[in-house]
Amino acid sequence: MTDAALPLNRTPLDALHRKLGARMVPFAGYDMPLQYGQGIIAEHIHTRTHASLFDVSHMGQAILRGDGAAEALESLVVADLQGMLAGTVRYTLLTNEQGGIIDDLMVIHGGYYLVIVVNAARKEADFAHIVGRIGDRCDIEIWHDRALLALQGPEASKVFSQLAPASRHMLFMTAENFKIGPMICGATRSGYTGEDGFEITVPGEHAGALADLLLEDSRVSMAGLGARDSLRLEAGLCLYGHDIDETTTPVEAGLAWTIGKRRRETGGFPGADIILRQLAEGPPRRRVGIRLEGKVPARAGAEITDKRWTIGTVTSGGYGPSVGGPIAMGYVDADFTEPGTEVEVLVRGKPHPGRVVKMPFVAHRYAKLTP
Numbered sequence: 001m002t003d004a005a006l007p008l009n010r011t012p013l014d015a016l017h018r019k020l021g022a023r024m025v026p027f028a029g030y031d032m033p034l035q036y037g038q039g040i041i042a043e044h045i046h047t048r049t050h051a052s053l054f055d056v057s058h059m060g061q062a063i064l065r066g067d068g069a070a071e072a073l074e075s076l077v078v079a080d081l082q083g084m085l086a087g088t089v090r091y092t093l094l095t096n097e098q099g100g101i102i103d104d105l106m107v108i109h110g111g112y113y114l115v116i117v118v119n120a121a122r123k124e125a126d127f128a129h130i131v132g133r134i135g136d137r138c139d140i141e142i143w144h145d146r147a148l149l150a151l152q153g154p155e156a157s158k159v160f161s162q163l164a165p166a167s168r169h170m171l172f173m174t175a176e177n178f179k180i181g182p183m184i185c186g187a188t189r190s191g192y193t194g195e196d197g198f199e200i201t202v203p204g205e206h207a208g209a210l211a212d213l214l215l216e217d218s219r220v221s222m223a224g225l226g227a228r229d230s231l232r233l234e235a236g237l238c239l240y241g242h243d244i245d246e247t248t249t250p251v252e253a254g255l256a257w258t259i260g261k262r263r264r265e266t267g268g269f270p271g272a273d274i275i276l277r278q279l280a281e282g283p284p285r286r287r288v289g290i291r292l293e294g295k296v297p298a299r300a301g302a303e304i305t306d307k308r309w310t311i312g313t314v315t316s317g318g319y320g321p322s323v324g325g326p327i328a329m330g331y332v333d334a335d336f337t338e339p340g341t342e343v344e345v346l347v348r349g350k351p352h353p354g355r356v357v358k359m360p361f362v363a364h365r366y367a368k369l370t371p
Contacts, residue, residue, distance in 0.1 A: 011057035012147045012204035016211055020222055028120035030058040033224035040226035044321045047193055047231055048362075051153035052223035053214050060123025061146055061201060062130075064114040066138035073114060076133060078250060078269050079107065080260030086111035089173040089188045092258055093250055094126065099271030099278070100246035101253065102129060104238065108175045108188055115186070117148070117199075119240045147207030152197035152231075154365060155219045160187070160198050163213060167198065172366040183210060192228065194235025194364045233327060234320045236289060236359030242300055243287060243315045243329055251278040252331065254287045254359075285312065286337045289359040290328040290345065296352055297326035298345040304330055305344045305351065311336050314345060322362050329359070 008031040017024065022033035033055065035043060046052055064073060074081040079092035086109050094102035103122040108115040118126045127142050134140075151160055161168040164178035170189040178185050183206045191197040202210050214220050229239070238244045244253050249271070256279060263269060267276060292298060297318050304312040312332030320327040328345065336343065339358045344351040 009058070011055055012207035013055045013057060013149075013211055016208055017055065017222075022222070022224060025225070027225060028058055030120065032058060033222070035224040035226045036222050038221070040224070040230065041321045043221065043223035043227035044230050046221050047153045047195060047223055047227060048322055049154065050219045050221070051151060051155040051159050051197075051217075052227065053211060053220055054150040054152065054223055054228055055147075055211075056150050056199070057147040057204070057207065058120040059148055060118040060120065060126060061143040061148065062116050062118075062127060063141050063143065064116065064138050065112070065141070069114050069138040070109075072134040072137035073107070073116070073130070075268065076130060076270065077105075077107075078259045078263055078275070080262050081107060081109075081114070083260065083262065084109040087175055089175050089190060091173075091190075093244075093255060094129065095250070095269055095271045095275070096246055097270050098246075099249040099274035101240075101244045101248055101250065101255075102126065102246060103240055104244060104255075106188065106190070108186070110175070115201075121241060145204045147202055147204045147210075149200045149202070149207065149211060149214070150192070150197060151200065151214060151220070152191050152193040152195050152223075154196060156195070156197040157367065159214065159217045159220055160200075162217065170198075170367065172196075172368050180210065180213070182206070185210070189367055191364075191366060192235075192237060193231035194237070194360060194362055195231070196365055196367045230318060230321060233316050233318060233329065234322055234360065234362040235364060236329065236361060238287075238329075239316055248287075248331070249275055249278055249283060251275060252283040252285055252287065282334060285331045285333055287315070287329060287331055288312075288337050289357045289361060290314070290317075290330060290343060290354045291323075291357045291361070292326040292328065292345060292352055292354040294352060295326065296347050298328045298347050298352065298354075302328075302330075303346040304332055305346065306336060307342070307344050307351075311343070320361055327361050328354075332356070
């Protein structure tokens with residue numbers, strides 16, 4: 001039986017999506033909402049101005065326990081996990097021996113345990129990889145019965161603090177546990193949309209009740225995968241399988257900032273020789289943002305040229321509702337990465353002018369301390 005013929009999984013919020021009239025599509029083995037009745041652009045704008053609730057329960061979650069859990073997991077990723085403080089979150093990368101990115105993931109330090117959140121399309125491969133390499137060094141429990149909800153937007157904190165008052169004191173990339181009625185929830189404060197927001201993990205049996213509580217607030221609307229993609233593109237954030245994969249290194253992807261200072265000095269992660277060499281000497285190509293002229297969007301796979309020769313390829317592209325025009329990300333030869341560099345992108349064989357720009361396309365608005 002082929003993957004296409006396999007029945008699709010459903011998240012604990014599946015009934016809610018159908019009740020709200022979501023357009024459902026296959027994604028990473030799940031039946032997921034692409035959009036609701038208001039449409040992708042309306043959902044996108046609502047997230048930028050108020051708050052939206054996204055179902056991301058298809059992502060993989062696991063908990064690692066044991067005194068050596070941080071040291072063990074650190075042997076597979078580029079981040080300094082042993083230096084993390086309890087109650088903090090770190091974005092990091094699983095790498096292979098060639099320096100390629102197996103996946104990007106979040107690591108939450110819970111004090112005496114770590115929680116990891118991995119991409120839906122990679123979770124089976126990720127968990128097999130992790131268990132196979134460090135399963136004898138710590139206890140790894142893969143969560144199969146939990147939901148994950150993302151509340152995103154400038155009013156997300158006001159909404160969530162009505163249910164969890166202490167959440168208003170959280171900052172970007174921190175984590176806390178809260179009791180909301182009978183539910184014990186774990187929350188992180190980050191945002192794949194570029195907006196302030198929370199990712200809330202809860203037992204699957206309570207997902208519907210939590211979603212209902214959040215949606216009771218008039219400032220909150222549901223949003224689907226379509227808006228999530230356009231929001232993260234404007235925020236200049238990578239989508240695994242498009243902008244990063246096992247053939248791209250952290251340095252090429254513009255993710256060198258994920259490599260901790262100690263890790264740069266000592267290495268000790270897969271592909272360290274290649275990655276550290278690129279840090280010192282520069283990579284052959286880099287991920288850049290491209291702002292296209294006109295109204296025609298470029299999609300993944302489109303060629304990028306310097307008006308003479310092919311210099312790269314688009315990995316993500318589309319219309320940016322907040323930007324008001326087409327935007328794209330892609331990899332270009334290292335000589336063409338300077339902001340302002342003029343390029344052309346071939347869309348259905350026709351060249352469309354554009355220029356390399358600094359990302360993000362829309363400024364991030366995370367909850368950080370201000371001077």
